[in-house]
Amino acid sequence: MADILSLAAENLLSPVILSFILGVAAALGRSDLSVPEAVAKGLSIYLLFAIGFKGGASVASHGVDATLVATIAAGLILSAGLPMIAFNLLKIMTRMSRTDAAAVAGHYGSISIVTFVAATSVLQGRGISSEGYMVAVAAVMEAPAILSALWLISTGGSEKRMDGALLREILLNGSIVLLVGAFFIGMVTGEDGLESISSFIVAPFTGVLCLFLLDMGLVAGRGLRDVRGVLGGGAIAFGVLMPLVGSLAGLAAAMLIGLSTGGAVLLMVLSASASYIAVPAAMRVALPEANPSIYLTLSLGITFPFNLTVGIPLYVTLAELATGG
Amino acid sequence: MKTHKAKRVVITIEAIMQKRLTDTLESAGVTGYSILDVIGGSGRSGPWTSEGQISRASGMVQVICIIREERLDTLMEAAFDVVDKHIGVVTITDVEVLRAERF
Numbered sequence: 001m002a003d004i005l006s007l008a009a010e011n012l013l014s015p016v017i018l019s020f021i022l023g024v025a026a027a028l029g030r031s032d033l034s035v036p037e038a039v040a041k042g043l044s045i046y047l048l049f050a051i052g053f054k055g056g057a058s059v060a061s062h063g064v065d066a067t068l069v070a071t072i073a074a075g076l077i078l079s080a081g082l083p084m085i086a087f088n089l090l091k092i093m094t095r096m097s098r099t100d101a102a103a104v105a106g107h108y109g110s111i112s113i114v115t116f117v118a119a120t121s122v123l124q125g126r127g128i129s130s131e132g133y134m135v136a137v138a139a140v141m142e143a144p145a146i147l148s149a150l151w152l153i154s155t156g157g158s159e160k161r162m163d164g165a166l167l168r169e170i171l172l173n174g175s176i177v178l179l180v181g182a183f184f185i186g187m188v189t190g191e192d193g194l195e196s197i198s199s200f201i202v203a204p205f206t207g208v209l210c211l212f213l214l215d216m217g218l219v220a221g222r223g224l225r226d227v228r229g230v231l232g233g234g235a236i237a238f239g240v241l242m243p244l245v246g247s248l249a250g251l252a253a254a255m256l257i258g259l260s261t262g263g264a265v266l267l268m269v270l271s272a273s274a275s276y277i278a279v280p281a282a283m284r285v286a287l288p289e290a291n292p293s294i295y296l297t298l299s300l301g302i303t304f305p306f307n308l309t310v311g312i313p314l315y316v317t318l319a320e321l322a323t324g325g
Numbered sequence: 326m327k328t329h330k331a332k333r334v335v336i337t338i339e340a341i342m343q344k345r346l347t348d349t350l351e352s353a354g355v356t357g358y359s360i361l362d363v364i365g366g367s368g369r370s371g372p373w374t375s376e377g378q379i380s381r382a383s384g385m386v387q388v389i390c391i392i393r394e395e396r397l398d399t400l401m402e403a404a405f406d407v408v409d410k411h412i413g414v415v416t417i418t419d420v421e422v423l424r425a426e427r428f
Contacts, residue, residue, distance in 0.1 A: 284341045285341055288410040
């Protein structure tokens with residue numbers, strides 16, 4: 001327990017998390033502070049490229065081992081399966097309509113790449129290494145949850161709107177293309193490639209992450225302002241409970257596969273986080289009847305800040321205990 | 326100066342649906358339109374602004390078409406298929422244009 005508290009305090013007082021808290025406070029205080037949309041987009045492109053490239057370079061130097069395929073398969077199963085758990089929890093804990101519950105459930109099977117990036121930064125700060133291919137696992141976990149959410153709706157007899165264009169948008173959304181593309185560039189060029197651009201993608205990484213999380217704090221803070229009018233107590237409790245459930249499922253999978261401590265943390269973070277970019281966009285097209293305020297507020301206003309401040313230190317401690325790392 | 330009657334159709338719709346709408350309009354033969362970003366507003370779900378949105382999922386755009394009156398039904402039938410279940414507003418107003426051959 002003391003370890004968790006000490007790591008939580010250390011995490012909370014890092015520049016990255018303090019930048020996020022500054023953003024949340026500014027939004028709650030209704031400050032006019034804002035990060036221009038184009039700048040935020042530029043920062044996110046930088047972070048995705050850097051994290052993908054570093055993951056690829058790591059795979060190039062350490063080689064591909066037998067756990068790669070198993071971890072990707074686990075990621076697919078977790079992404080497709082977690083919405084089923086989320087959906088049933090929502091039915092027990094809230095009075096949400098079937099459509100809203102399915103839409104929310106889809107978000108909790110998919111991932112938040114920003115939470116993933118923040119977790120890699122915490123691991124790096126603590127000197128814990130992880131499997132480079134976890135970036136590829138993050139990429140494959142974006143989409144299956146969307147299909148699960150639509151399946152949940154179709155089992156209730158409701159109409160679902162999945163077509164080829166939507167499937168292409170989901171599988172080839174910009175974040176996935178950039179992440180996977182940078183991963184392959186890193187894998188092809190290896191440590192030499194990383195060395196040649198490290199002054200751009202390694203040294204400034206944490207500073208850029210601070211600015212990006214400042215913006216995410218502003219967005220999450222605006223989401224938090226809406227919580228009272230949109231979410232009931234049951235939904236708020238779900239927003240905290242579901243990441244814990246997801247992280248334990250991720251930990252169990254990591255133990256079965258035999259991932260390193262860092263790899264286990266990242267699989268826990270991926271399983272615990274909820275999407276707020278790819279899945280909301282897909283839900284607006286495929287399930288327009290679902291209320292976007294509910295799933296965006298839950299994902300961005302509750303689960304994202306929870307994972308960033310309390311979740312990541314908790315997952316690191318649990319993974320260290322479980323793997324003996 | 327001589328003017329000609331036309332219809333101005335303004336479809337305010339979620340940005341994520343923009344391409345689906347314009348593809349449908351083009352399939353229906355409506356190839357002329359303009360697209361504007363909507364920077365904010367207020368509706369049944371309360372006020373919203375495009376500032377600070379992290380994806381286009383929650384942004385809005387306006388697709389504006391100016392067409393001859395006789396083509397209005399074709400446009401509306403095509404547009405309705407896309408906008409039916411989505412957040413948005415469709416308005417039609419009478420306008421006058423200078424160069425009728427362009428519409």
